[in-house]
Amino acid sequence: MSAMEASWEWLPETALDLILKKLVSLWDFVRFSAVCKRWNSIANENRKKDVRADQK
Numbered sequence: 001m002s003a004m005e006a007s008w009e010w011l012p013e014t015a016l017d018l019i020l021k022k023l024v025s026l027w028d029f030v031r032f033s034a035v036c037k038r039w040n041s042i043a044n045e046n047r048k049k050d051v052r053a054d055q056k
Contacts, residue, residue: 008035008036009035009036009038009039010038013042016039016042017042017046019032020032020042020043020046029043029047
């Protein structure tokens with residue numbers, strides 16, 4: 001794994017949350033989730049938060 005890959009993988013979660021809020025296309029969300037396991041996990045948690053917020 002190169003240093004560049006490692007640095008993208010470990011961006012702060014707050015930065016990733018901001019990126020996720022800007023995604024409007026389903027395909028962008030899918031691509032975000034495909035970056036690595038950590039990003040996939042964060043994307044899924046973010047989606048769950050959005051679903052819970054919509055239910056209120």
